[in-house]
Amino acid sequence: MNRLLNNLIQVFDKYFQTPGANEVVILKEKELFLCVNGKWNELPLHDEQLKKEVLNDFLIFLANDREQQFNKKNRSLSTSIPGTNYRVQALHKTALNGQDFSINIRIPPKVVFPIEAFKISKNVPYSYEDILNFITQRKNLLISGGTGSGKTSLLNTLLKQIDTNERIVIIQDSPELKSSNINQTSILVDKKDTGTFTYQDAIDAATRLFPERLILGELDTRNTLMSLRLNNTGHAGTISTVHANSAEDALYAMNLNIRFERDISDKTITEYISRAIDYIIQIERNKLTNEREIVEILDLKHYVNNCNDEEELNSKNIQSLLTKLVQGETK
Template identity: 35%
Template sequence: MTLLERLGRPSQLNVQVRIFASRTSETIDNSYQKLKRKIHQRIVAEMTPDEQHILSTKNQDVHAIEQVIDTYVQKVIDSNPFSMPRGDRSRIISEIRDDMLGLGPIESLLKDDSVTEIMVNGSQKIFVERMGKLTLTDIRFHNDDHLMNIIERILSPLGRRIDESSPLVDARLDDGSRVNIIIPPLSLIGPVVTIRKFSRTPLTLDNLINFGTLDRRMAKFLQLCINARINILVSGGTGSGKTTTLNALSSFVSPNERIVTIEDAAELQLQQPHVVTLESRPPNIEGSGQITIRDLVRNALRMRPDRIIVGEVRSEEALDMLQAMNTGHDGSLTTAHANSPRDALSRLETMVMMAGFDLPIRAIREQISSAIDLIIHQGRIKDGSRKVTHITEVQHIEGDIITTQDLFYYEMTGIDENGKAQGVFRATGLLPNFLEKFSANGIELPGDIFQNSDISQGVF
């Protein structure tokens, strides 16, 4: 009987070849992981005081650390010359360094500027977002215990804990990236870690124009709105780029103003000289000591701010934010989750009701309509790109309804052969009712900015 006859038909042969290749790959991978563990164990067991100092010093010398690890790699190779495939030496050194000092397998993703989000779904599935698209990587943790060790490394410096009695936590990495962690029994697939990457260099409106998030005319209008101290709410879904847009807008605030920023996890990167950055605090291990966004907004009013910037309103702090906007803190900015500008107003109503005051719905809507001047709504298009889909003015109360009017909007026209969204940004031609604020602040609004024609291409 021939080999093909023993293996069966071609399709069966292909299946068996794939199975053999998969098992061979698993065997190689297991051997590789065993080798890494052996080197790691030897470092822990034989490390000298001088080597320990190199590995534990605050300002770590990467080259010196890799030299220490390389010494132990050589010791393992000397005792078993065939334990390491040729060419894997530098790879194993960097991986052990990341396991010992960084965040293990995902350290390389944190250093990759093209990655905007890292999603760890248990130890064996790690997804990343690049250019708005999710992809499954070939990176894995050894097991759930390995992943939990990395989670402890994230939380320990922050004085936070996670266990079965407190199985979810929000945290922030040293570079400012936001981290959400949830573990069993709430997660049924093992520990889940979601990291929203922190941009090392803040994006400007020019960057957003180049990305196609908005056009130059809309950007010029928004710049002038900041100068004219218009109160702005940036709305949108999760991951739509609200904070990025808020950060870009804040760059136009005068350096002579005192700005107080309030966030759950500090992400804003304001370049002005007079910025006070406040960050909320969760309860400690005993369940006390919590400082909420609402506490910080109230305190900010006593700090003589020219503007208050709240990273995101989610709950009852919306009432305090609206009151701040209505009591002389013009030009304040915030963000909120919503599916449309109209939905953003409805969500604000709901959040104000959560403050615990029995306010009539009309009184709440009057607060909103007098506080918020402009809504910038941002969304994610089918191709993963982010667009400012509406710039909408909040006008006044008619009956019991808050009236609004769109000033600019994005019109999607189709999808090209590469799967990229095609569309245009349009002005409605309507003029906002808050033009008196422009005059009061000495800001001149170009007469053709609300017409569907290009304006100067100058850099802001």
């Protein structure tokens, strides 16, 4: 790593080391907002070190180190700080209205939590033992939730339950997943498909790496269909995440992701998904207590088999979700 970039990163170190820190947000020079244990400070913190030149140099050197560009033509930077799993999302001032900066730095938990750290809602008919058994039984799992709900934290917790003798292959676009398995290959793809190493490249490579388990960090329009195809061709015990507000919305979100790639009927896609995924685990963050809570576990095969009403599987559901997306109701 460039020595100057390392010095620039050190400016943020006291915030990274703050116990319980979740996120750093910078909107103007010499000020920042810090989220600790899920709660933001009401007024910005003042820091003389965060001068305009320092912040600009940080973003430019970070982009260069990651072989990206950050300028008027490339106005969005999505990457991570070298040597860490801290995600950085920044927008160039030419993409902003009346402000010079929009910098978000996500600080993941420094420890892997025990499964008991995730509360199970009373209406969920599964226990911690049941969830852990999903791993040993090699069920294909999808963890669903909104931004900051704890999806990646729960995935890391479940990774601890995998037999350490198994060979696993991890594919992600941010270095957030942690496994203690010695026989593992962790693949980092470009965040944008304009990059030189895409999800298609990574998944093609992964199938030739003889994985006993394939872990895919997050499903989106770039990888959903490819991932489900792998699940349907003998790759059991996979775990992935998706952004959705409920288990049903996760199903429809995958449906939409696939329809961006292929024109396939809704019912066909839903049945295909149900063959590839066994359970959808929905997780939420309680904003009052900051607890991460498992609020729903959907047995997908049982759910689809019992959907006798074709209205639940037709395009009206997709149109409903599209409307929510347009109105900003679904993250």
